[in-house]
Amino acid sequence: MEYCSQQYFLGVEMDRFEIIKNIGQEIITEEELRRLLEEKKHPVAYDGFEPSGIAHLPVGVYRPLLLKDLITAGVKVKLLLADSFAWINNKFGGDLEKIRDAGRYFIEVWKAAGVDMKKVKVIWHKDFFDDPEYWKKVILIAKNHSLTRTKRSLAIAGREADDSQPTAFVFYPSMQCADIFHIKADICQLGMDQRKVNMLAREISGKKGMKEQLDYVDCGVDGRPVIVSHRMLMGLKGPVKGKGFDENSGIDVEISSKMSKSLPETAIFVHDSKEEITKKINSAFCPMKVVEGNPILEYCKEIIFRSSHELEVKRPPKFGGDVTFYSYAELEKAFVSGDLHPQDLKIAVAERLNELIEPIRDHFEKNTKAQELYETVASYEITR
């Protein structure tokens, strides 16, 4: 079976707007996105990524699907490998070379996941360090918002912004905003956990005279970036209580519950064997008939039906026999009614996730160079 990007939904061809809308859990604003697509045939979207750890479901499988959707919608994708941010964040003990190895490894993951890397522009953030224009923008942004505001948007890095943190973190939001203008991104396509920084960027470039000074006049809509924030995939254990990332308790729970590379028991990795995937999915939180906060249903919606138009659930005759769902809505309805039992769904989901992961896993097992890269990064993880 071949999995393609979701260009069709219920058999109806989706237009560019709908494809992008389907990526975003939150879009600021839909109206501006519509305008942007009317004004530009190939707007630029960017996603920033701090290289660290080993690729898991959200980064190794979900992101490639979103990238493919963006490409399908005619969007020019710039992938910012935020090596310097990882450095600030002390990933791999703050060893920039190790961080860059991780970056190279992730590129390999995305290739293996079927992203046409020729259509994606990879940018290494550290290269900005040599450009005075970049720093000018950073300072300009810093001049235009308060320290309080910086701290408030710092929760993005997944840490509480208390005053005992290194001063380096203060640069983080201003730099991240500057990135948007510096690479002239029309769309910020990042996760919900990054929304505050993106909102800050909108606010700042919207100030009088700023889009000119930031050299962002013809970008975004009226010189302000459009924000398309994708959902944060939940960890296998389901929702956890909010840790204070956002005032909105729903968003707070979503960010707090995200599948984390540093919690292997709650995450599926692209190198996991079929047996491991089956075992992990089977032990996942999955309350019967409940959709809210149910990771398995979420994976169905965000991954399975984004990469395919159907899901076959095999089950013994005494439980109703085999059944195939042709849309997420259909599957959700059956699950809520109780017609679809969690156990049966889990088996089908594990099977499908394995099919999606298989080519990635295989690539790293068969390609010597890729394998070396993976082993190198994995060894950094252990000695970290």
Place this chain on the structure above:
RNA sequence: CCCGGCGUAGCUCAACCUGGUAGAGCGGUGGACUGUAGAUCCACUGGUUGCUGGUUCAAAUCCGGCCGCCGGGACCA
């Protein structure tokens, strides 16, 4: 450079004062119960006590040195 606080299980901490080779919660693993998971019970799993020297029959504990983190001060302005 000086003063103070801290450093114990994967995490948060207790035991230090009044030496007797470490406990709890959370987590993890396994069972019971559910046609999944969770919840709930039951069991299991957990540590070179930052490093080092000393005192002592005996050091997480007392003393010295070092390292690291945090805070304050001094110097400089």
